[in-house]
Amino acid sequence: MEPTNKEIIYCQKVLHLLEDLQKVQQSIESFAEYSDKQKIHTHQTLSLILKLIIFLIILGVGILLKLSLVLLLVISVVYLFIFCLLFRYDSKKFKEKLALGGGTSLKMKSLNADLNKLKAEEIKIQTELNHFNRIPSQFKTTEVVSHMIRYMKRGEAQNIEEALYFWKMDETKHSAGK
Incomplete structure (x- = not known):
C-alpha cells in the first residue's frame, strides 16, 4: 500500500x-x-x-587661570587616567542596564519595534x-x-x-549503537 499524497503534503506543510520558524528565530537572534x-x-x-568636552573645558580654564604648563600636563594626565577608568565603568554599567531592558531613545524604540515585528511573525x-x-509537538523538528x-x-x-514509529525505531537503534 502506497502512502497517500495527503500524508506527504501534510508533512511538507x-x-x-x-x-x-527557524529562519525567523535566527533573524530575531541576529537582530x-x-x-x-x-x-x-x-x-x-x-x-x-x-568626557572630551569636559577635558577641553578643564584645559581652557587652566589656560585662562594662566596655570603653568607642567601643572596643566599633570592635570591632563590625571584626568585622562580618570577618564579611562570612568569610560570602562560607564560602559560596564550601560551593558548591565541594557541587559535589564533600559534605553528609550527614538532609535532604540525603532529597533525595538522591528524586533517586535519579528516576534509577532514568530508567534503567527x-x-x-x-x-x-x-x-x-516534541517531534515537530525539521x-x-x-x-x-x-x-x-x-x-x-x-x-x-507509521513514519513516526520508524523514526523512533531508528533513533533507538542509533542511541543503542553509540
Whole structure:
C-alpha cells in the first residue's frame, strides 16, 4: 500500500512552517545582537564626546587661570587616567542596564519595534504550526519531519503514525549503537 499524497503534503506543510520558524528565530537572534551592539556603540560615542568636552573645558580654564604648563600636563594626565577608568565603568554599567531592558531613545524604540515585528511573525508561525496536531509537538523538528517524509516517499510508511514509529525505531537503534 502506497502512502497517500495527503500524508506527504501534510508533512511538507509542517516542514515548511518549521523552516520558516527557524529562519525567523535566527533573524530575531541576529537582530537582537545587532540592536544591542548599536545601542552600546551609540552610548559609548556620546559618553566619549561628553568626557572630551569636559577635558577641553578643564584645559581652557587652566589656560585662562594662566596655570603653568607642567601643572596643566599633570592635570591632563590625571584626568585622562580618570577618564579611562570612568569610560570602562560607564560602559560596564550601560551593558548591565541594557541587559535589564533600559534605553528609550527614538532609535532604540525603532529597533525595538522591528524586533517586535519579528516576534509577532514568530508567534503567527507557531500558532499556525499548532494547527498541525497529528504530529506531536516534541517531534515537530525539521530533522524528524524530513525523515518522516523520506519514509513515506520510499514506501516504508503509509501514514504519519507509521513514519513516526520508524523514526523512533531508528533513533533507538542509533542511541543503542553509540
